[in-house]
Amino acid sequence: MAAVVAVANQKGGVGKTFVACQLSFYTARAGARTLLLELDQQMNASRSLIRGGRVAVAGFTMLDVLEGREGVLPEGDLVLVPGHGGLGALERQPARHNDFVNALQRFLAAVGKDFAVCVMDTNPSPDVRYAAALATADFLLAPVQLNQEAIDGIESLMLHKRYGFFRMRELLNPKLELIGILPNLVEATPFQRANLQQLVLRHPGLLIPVVRGQAAGYAYVPTRTAIAEAQAAGVPLWELRQTSPAEASPCDGVEGKVLQGRSAMPLRSAARDAWREIRPSFDAITARLLREV
Numbered sequence: 539m540a541a542v543v544a545v546a547n548q549k550g551g552v553g554k555t556f557v558a559c560q561l562s563f564y565t566a567r568a569g570a571r572t573l574l575l576e577l578d579q580q581m582n583a584s585r586s587l588i589r590g591g592r593v594a595v596a597g598f599t600m601l602d603v604l605e606g607r608e609g610v611l612p613e614g615d616l617v618l619v620p621g622h623g624g625l626g627a628l629e630r631q632p633a634r635h636n637d638f639v640n641a642l643q644r645f646l647a648a649v650g651k652d653f654a655v656c657v658m659d660t661n662p663s664p665d666v667r668y669a670a671a672l673a674t675a676d677f678l679l680a681p682v683q684l685n686q687e688a689i690d691g692i693e694s695l696m697l698h699k700r701y702g703f704f705r706m707r708e709l710l711n712p713k714l715e716l717i718g719i720l721p722n723l724v725e726a727t728p729f730q731r732a733n734l735q736q737l738v739l740r741h742p743g744l745l746i747p748v749v750r751g752q753a754a755g756y757a758y759v760p761t762r763t764a765i766a767e768a769q770a771a772g773v774p775l776w777e778l779r780q781t782s783p784a785e786a787s788p789c790d791g792v793e794g795k796v797l798q799g800r801s802a803m804p805l806r807s808a809a810r811d812a813w814r815e816i817r818p819s820f821d822a823i824t825a826r827l828l829r830e831v
Contacts (some may be wrong), residue, residue, distance in 0.1 A: 539651060540649075540653040541655050541676050541677065541827040542650075542655075542656040542658055542675045543655070543658070543676065543677040543679050543827060544658045544672055544678050545557050545657060545659055545681065545700050547680050547681055547690060548662060548664045548691065548694055548698065549662060549682075550662035550663075551662075551680050551683070551758065552662075552681045552688065553683075553722035554721055555769070556722075557588060557658050557720065558574065558576075558583055559583055559659075560769075560820070561614065561657055561720075562574045562616055562655075563774040564774070564820050565654070565657070565828070566615045566616040567817075568824055569770045570654035570658070571653045571654050572615065572617070572654065573611070573619070573649065573656040574587070574656075574657045575600055575603070575657070575658045576619070576659045577600055577625060577661055577668075577670075578660065578662075579624070579626040579661065580621070580732050581623070583659045584618065584620035585680060585772075586769055586772040588773070589772040590772020591644060592772065593611070593618040593650070594612040594613060595612075595742050596609070596612060596617065596618065596620070597609055597610075597613055599622035599754075600619065600621055600622060601624050601625055602621055603641060603642060604625075604628060604638040604670070606641040606769070612631070614798060616724065625661070628664040629666050629667075635654070635666045637673070637727065638666055638667075639666070639670045639673050643673070643674045643735075643763060644672075644828035646674055654809060655830065658671045658675060661699035662765070664701040668701055669706070669710075672710070672711060673710040674704060675711070675714060675826065676713060676714065677714070677715050677716070678703055678714060678716050678717065678790040679717045679720060680695055680716075680718070681720045681722040682695075682718050682721055682737075683721070683723055684723075684724055684730045684734055686733070687738070689733060692719065692741060696744075703716060716744065716788065717746060717748070717827075718744055718746035719745055720757055720758065720759065720819065721734060721745075721757075723759050723760075723761045724759060725760070726759060727761075734756075740742040745757070746823065748818045748821070757819035757822055760816070762808065762815075764806055764808040764809040764811075764812045765806065765812055768809060775811075775813045776805075777805065778805065778806050780804055780806050
């Protein structure tokens, strides 16, 4: 059965979508057939991945899944069930909330044998979709930013009276495990270094241990221009290429020529450097997921 991980935080703007997309690329690259489910009505992950053309896209959406009318998934090493603009309306149907959760659980049980990993990119609001993700996942991975508001918000992530990690595990999903908190959009400034140290002191057991070279540390994702560019292009960070002349002049050619030009361009050194920094974190997360398969 697939190891199901919810990439979740009750606060928006912490980089969940980048983590969900790039982790999905990486687990698929590792030979683990991967399913990515987008529960956010903004559909940022879906637009990015469809734009990049590296995924097989289901002919139905997560709204269909939660309402129990999904279809057959396509073949492919990385398969996407896209989000839908109507997902936000599900919270306003309280009489059907249990049905939504049960429908997601049935779907995962039905397709789990065909995948090694399932990644759920969640919406930032604590609502029925957030609850459904945590109620059906095996793991929680929580990207956070290194500012005081986000650090203070970790308490809500863990202890929220309805949707906190411990509450969800106690009432709905005793198998749910915390992979850890993943500092994201990390900058090499004294302010952020101080906040990281504060996070280590306050929540050492919530961070993800990694080894870089000979040094022990914790998982994190830095702020790099190449990261945003890879997400905009919908490609793995480690495969981000330089911009081709065809892409710089979109009005003078056919889409096929643009794609051909992109694939012929050299890899971006900034992307390679960023990936070298990020990879130990993704290795640690992937090892935890694949250990359960």
